[in-house]
Amino acid sequence: MDENWKSDLEHWLAPFLGALRHKVRVRMCPAYVAGLIGAGDRKSVQPMAARGGGVGYDQLHHFIASEAWDAAPLVKILLAEADRMVGGAEAWLIVDDTALPKKGERSVGVAPQYASALGKNANCQTLVSLTLASGEVPVMVGLRLFLPESWTSDPARLARAGVPDDHGGYRTKPEIALAEIDRARAAGLRFGCLLADAGYGLSAPFRQALSERGLSWAVGVGGRQKVYPIDVALVFPVAGRGRPRKNHVPDTKSVSAEKTLATAPWRTLSWRRGTKGPLKARFAAVRIKVADGPPQRIGDMGQQHLPGEEAWLIGEHRSNGERKYYLSNLPADTSLKRLAGAIKARWICEQAHQQLKEELGLDHFEGRSWTGLHRHALMTMIAYAFLQSRRLKQAKREKKNPGPATPADPASDPRSHHRQTRTATTDTMSAL
Known part of the structure; x- marks a missing residue:
């Protein structure tokens, strides 16, 4: 001890x-x-x-x-x-x-x-x-x-x-x-x-408050989260009868995150190495506008949220069949690997x-x-x-004084670094 x-x-x-x-x-x-x-x-x-x-x-x-x-x-x-x-x-x-x-x-x-x-x-x-x-x-x-x-x-x-x-x-x-x-x-x-x-x-108020503070964020959402295509435009609807419309409406309907990503290209990526090798899943991401703007009645669809902030919609298909969805306001040029790394970094708090x-x-x-x-x-x-x-x-x-690595030395295995960092407190306490 x-x-x-x-x-x-x-x-x-x-x-x-x-x-x-x-x-x-x-x-x-x-x-x-x-x-x-x-x-x-x-x-x-x-x-x-x-x-x-x-x-x-x-x-x-x-x-x-x-x-x-x-x-x-x-x-x-x-x-x-x-x-x-x-x-x-x-x-x-x-x-x-x-x-x-x-x-x-x-x-x-x-x-x-x-x-x-x-x-x-x-x-x-x-x-x-x-x-x-x-x-x-x-x-x-x-x-x-x-x-x-x-x-x-x-x-x-x-x-x-x-x-x-x-x-x-x-x-x-x-x-x-x-x-x-x-x-x-x-x-x-x-x-x-x-x-x-x-x-x-x-x-939506939480996400919007983060953006108002100038923060970058990546958060989980449900598969039913509504989004618009990135090129959605606001137009004046043509009134067939009655008074002319006063408010703009989207030129396309919002759809669920799940449906939006159904036809997107998916890639298998590894975000870190686990004890049994690289951790992998399939990911896809598209730029969208979140359907979290002010609510407005749109024709026979009733109250609908207008397009809000531009963001990434990210999907994850896990090996166990589970599917997860995320939104992020990271820049438009962010790589899919970087997006995957961000959404998977949350595990460390657990x-x-x-x-x-x-x-x-x-x-x-x-x-x-x-x-x-x-x-x-x-x-x-x-x-x-x-x-x-x-x-x-x-x-x-x-790191400053690396000793000669031997097969019996866990430090000689590069994979051991990841195991040690994931059990940081336990490892430190065992040395007390």
């Missing part, structure tokens, strides 16, 4: 501790983060305090649940550290959400809702997440609780859980994601393209979610309050960022 990790942690946490400006909190923060990283299956306050030796349960619980201090400075430092590690023009910012299964009904935000990790409805809390990633190295930078209407419509319930007034109103997951994106950008986080699955991409839960106890928090849950989530993200920083430093040292 590497005995230096705790001293490395103290050094790495220095900016965070400086922002706390309170001697007890300066002691509790390293203790909590070390408890998340260290040995032990359960990463809730009581077992971590029992394993920590000199730190009492009451002190550790007060640190994580008290409303007496503001975590915003620590969030800002986390964003700066993530940007330093993996930020830049080639980085991805990935929007997703993750479910924390819970029993009972008093933990903040808990309700029967869809749990992506379980693939079904379950009693759980849902956190909207932001992950900054470069290549196959993710750093989680945001976790914000989604409150179902069963909570936002019950002021007494919100008050019992300590939900701040400015978070007590109902907001959709895309609305929460936009607020988190704005916060990250205000802190200087750098990325080249934003990625999201269809849970967010199906929202790895981060899994490691935050399995290795760092994201879903182990047993408190019920808004503050406690978000404070615990922040500490798990700080712990994860620390482990990623150690892994990146180790990789840099190995």
